[in-house]
Amino acid sequence: MKHVRTIIDKEWSEVFKNRWVISTMTLLPMLFVAMPLVMLYMTTSSLPVDLPAESAGLPAGFTEVCAGLTAGECTQIYLLNQFMLLFMLMPLMIPTTIAAYSIVGEKTTRSLEPLLATPITTVELLAGKGLAAVIPGVLISYAAFGIFVIGSLLLGLSTAVINYILSPIWLLGILVLGPILSVIATIVAIYISSRVSDPRVAEQLSGMVIIPLMLVMFAVLAGKLVININFMLIAIVICALLAFGMLRLGTVIFDRENILTKWK
Amino acid sequence: MIKTKNISKVFLIGKKQEKELRAVDDLTLEVMKGEVFGFLGPNGAGKTTTVRILTGLIRPTEGTAQVAGYELGRDDTNIRRNVGILTEAPGMYERLTAEKNLTIFANLYDVPDVQKAVNKYLSMMGLWERRLDSVGSYSKGMRQKLALARALIHEPQILFLDEPTSGLDPEASKTVRDFIEELKSEGRTIFMTTHNLDEAERLCDRVGIFQQKLLTLDSPSNLRDQMFGRRVVFHLQTMEPAWVDLVAGIAGAGNVEVVDNKLVVSLKNPEESNPVIIRALVTAGAQVQFVGVIRHSLEQIYLEMVGSGDRGQA
Numbered sequence: 140m141k142h143v144r145t146i147i148d149k150e151w152s153e154v155f156k157n158r159w160v161i162s163t164m165t166l167l168p169m170l171f172v173a174m175p176l177v178m179l180y181m182t183t184s185s186l187p188v189d190l191p192a193e194s195a196g197l198p199a200g201f202t203e204v205c206a207g208l209t210a211g212e213c214t215q216i217y218l219l220n221q222f223m224l225l226f227m228l229m230p231l232m233i234p235t236t237i238a239a240y241s242i243v244g245e246k247t248t249r250s251l252e253p254l255l256a257t258p259i260t261t262v263e264l265l266a267g268k269g270l271a272a273v274i275p276g277v278l279i280s281y282a283a284f285g286i287f288v289i290g291s292l293l294l295g296l297s298t299a300v301i302n303y304i305l306s307p308i309w310l311l312g313i314l315v316l317g318p319i320l321s322v323i324a325t326i327v328a329i330y331i332s333s334r335v336s337d338p339r340v341a342e343q344l345s346g347m348v349i350i351p352l353m354l355v356m357f358a359v360l361a362g363k364l365v366i367n368i369n370f371m372l373i374a375i376v377i378c379a380l381l382a383f384g385m386l387r388l389g390t391v392i393f394d395r396e397n398i399l400t401k402w403k
Numbered sequence: 404m405i406k407t408k409n410i411s412k413v414f415l416i417g418k419k420q421e422k423e424l425r426a427v428d429d430l431t432l433e434v435m436k437g438e439v440f441g442f443l444g445p446n447g448a449g450k451t452t453t454v455r456i457l458t459g460l461i462r463p464t465e466g467t468a469q470v471a472g473y474e475l476g477r478d479d480t481n482i483r484r485n486v487g488i489l490t491e492a493p494g495m496y497e498r499l500t501a502e503k504n505l506t507i508f509a510n511l512y513d514v515p516d517v518q519k520a521v522n523k524y525l526s527m528m529g530l531w532e533r534r535l536d537s538v539g540s541y542s543k544g545m546r547q548k549l550a551l552a553r554a555l556i557h558e559p560q561i562l563f564l565d566e567p568t569s570g571l572d573p574e575a576s577k578t579v580r581d582f583i584e585e586l587k588s589e590g591r592t593i594f595m596t597t598h599n600l601d602e603a604e605r606l607c608d609r610v611g612i613f614q615q616k617l618l619t620l621d622s623p624s625n626l627r628d629q630m631f632g633r634r635v636v637f638h639l640q641t642m643e644p645a646w647v648d649l650v651a652g653i654a655g656a657g658n659v660e661v662v663d664n665k666l667v668v669s670l671k672n673p674e675e676s677n678p679v680i681i682r683a684l685v686t687a688g689a690q691v692q693f694v695g696v697i698r699h700s701l702e703q704i705y706l707e708m709v710g711s712g713d714r715g716q717a
């Protein structure tokens with residue numbers, strides 16, 4: 140455990156010395172929190188509140204979510220349903236910026252060889268590098284969600300909308316699926332980082348982990364998909380299995396000699 | 404301390420990894436406890452590759468080795484604990500301070516009292532004043548000292564130094580050399596590669612000249628004797644051709660050359676032959692002014708070996 144802590148401490152000491160990294164890690168989440176809040180603020184003041192939900196003209200699959208709500212509330216919930224994916228984006232993007240650099244960065248500065256010569260085990264090394272990326276991703280997305288909840292309380296939204304924000308779908312998504320996505324993104328980024336010889340390539344390739352999420356986002360925007368509790372539970376199970384499999388595979392294929400000597 | 408048996412390393416190179424490159428071929432050697440061993444060879448000879456194999460960073464394609472009493476490939480973590488390595492291009496965490504860099508490695512090596520060890524090596528290397536500066540601001544010499552400190556922080560029994568003085572100015576090189584002497588006097592085993600033959604001659608108990616294969620291995624002075632015999636110069640006031648035959652006829656004398664007023668004689672055992680030769684020369688009427696021994700530098704030996712070595716790569 141001490142080795143893992145040492146690696147995490149080392150990664151953070153380096154990463155957080157870099158102001159640019161800190162700003163990308165904080166600005167984006169702030170934007171992602173501000174956008175839905177602004178949207179909620181604007182829709183609260185402009186939408187008619189007394190019409191029944193069916194009159195809001197929302198996709199068919201969605202209206203059942205709104206049973207008993209007003210059209211205004213239902214529209215807000217519909218929009219929130221889409222913004223939720225922004226909160227899923229954070230635990231994907233923040234770890235990749237750290238993890239993509241983690242191995243190839245040490246290759247280019249030639250510090251990888253002395254590091255691999257220490258008695259640290261491969262699993263400890265990967266765990267340290269991985270946690271150093273996952274933890275900030277999870278913490279920042281939790282914090283962003285916390286700020287979002289406080290913000291929406293301050294906006295004085297209707298109880299139905301607040302209840303929706305604090306419903307199991309959101310809580311599962313942010314608190315459970317978010318960290319799982321962080322783990323997946325981190326494993327992908329570390330794997331790429333150990334294979335390429337240029338940090339920029341590592342960063343760009345790793346950035347592609349958001350593509351599947353983007354597809355989901357488009358499907359939601361196009362009204363083809365509604366994120367309900369079933370969808371969330373299935374996503375959690377699939378992603379958890381995926382993360383677990385990747386972890387197992389990663390520790391098997393990750394090999395000191397290869398990452399030290401293979402320069403593609 | 405280090406014992407290798409028929410170690411070979413084949414790299415697969417080329418776009419499709421279709422070509423084989425034999426970097427190390429059938430290396431068998433033994434380095435004793437407390438010995439400073441110099442591993443010499445031209446660029447691309449496979450020295451760094453050998454160091455990487457023996458520190459458990461890469462696996463040999465064939466062969467076995469024991470390092471610090473542990474079997475390579477089976478007990479690598481224990482080998483890593485007992486071995487320090489100064490890599491050929493020792494990278495540091497540039498944004499972090501020297502102190503932080505050492506602290507990280509002290510922790511990774513499970514050093515019991517981290518702060519004490521870090522302070523000890525910072526002051527030993529003369530980096531104490533600059534310990535809180537980020538390593539990015541360090542000169543090459545300071546980096547090399549810090550890298551040495553990093554290699555030593557866990558007090559390893561065996562130290563691998565890959566070109567410890569390359570790129571350093573004469574003064575910094577001397578500091579590093581003195582330091583190696585000191586480590587030697589502490590009884591540590593040192594395996595070093597270098598291109599500085601003068602340095603190897605001064606520091607090393609034994610040297611191996613290596614180019615893909617081990618070409619020769621012995622103490623610098625034995626290598627000299629083996630390759631060139633020992634040659635003695637007799638400075639005479641005048642020279643008579645008859646004296647050449649006279650000396651050549653003496654038991655133990657090999658080749659005799661005449662250079663100006665000097666007789667250059669190859670001798671197996673100068674301690675025994677010199678008095679006999681001098682007596683014979685004096686009896687024959689020669690005036691012996693000086694007697695001296697010709698020393699070949701390690702460089703001459705090296706150039707001879709490497710020049711004749713098989714340069715072809717598989």
Ligand SMILES: Nc1ncnc2c1ncn2[C@@H]1O[C@H](COP(=O)(O)OP(=O)(O)OP(=O)(O)O)[C@@H](O)[C@H]1O
Nearest residue numbers: 400401414416426445446447448449450451452453
């Ligand atoms: N990772 C690698 N992949 C492919 N070939 C390699 C690799 N590492 C080393 N080689 C090859 O192995 C041979 C020996 O290299 P090595 O670095 O061990 O030489 P060296 O004796 O340390 O040379 P120098 O004095 O220049 O440092 C070279 O031909 C080199 O190209």
Ligand SMILES: [Mg+2]
Nearest residue numbers: 450451452491
């Ligand atoms: Mg080398």
